[in-house]
Amino acid sequence: MSRAGSIDPSHRRPQVTHVPLTNSQRLCAIADVPDGGAVAAHASIDGVPEALIVLRRGERIEAFYNICPHAGRRLDWAPGRFLFDSGLLVCAAHGATFTVPDGKCTSGPCRGQTLLPIPIALRDGDVYLG
C-alpha cells in the first residue's frame, strides 16, 4: 500500500514523441478560453485519446495534459469544471496550485513540478495541436 504523497505518477505521464503537424486537431476556439481560466479539450495523440487542459492569461495560451504531476489524477472536479483560487488553478484531488498559463505548481504535494505541456498553434481564432 502506498500513501498519497508517495505515489509515482510516472505511469500516467504520457511519453510524447511528436505530434504530427499534418494531423492538426482543433482543440477549441480561443474565445472559449476565459482570460485567467481554463477549458477542457480532447485529442488523439499518437493514436491514444487524451484529456487536455487549455489555459489562458491575456494573449498567452498554453495546453497541457489534464494530469496532475502529484498522483496522476485529473485536475477538474467534474469533466471540464476547474477550480481557481487567487488566479491559480487548483487540482481538485489534493489541492496543488498551478500558475496560469504556465502550469507550474506553486504549492501542494507536487510543488516545483509542472503540468506536462502539449504543443499548440493558434490559427484563425482557434487552438490546434501542433
Ligand code: FES
Ligand atoms: S493529484 Fe494530488 S494534488 Fe493533484
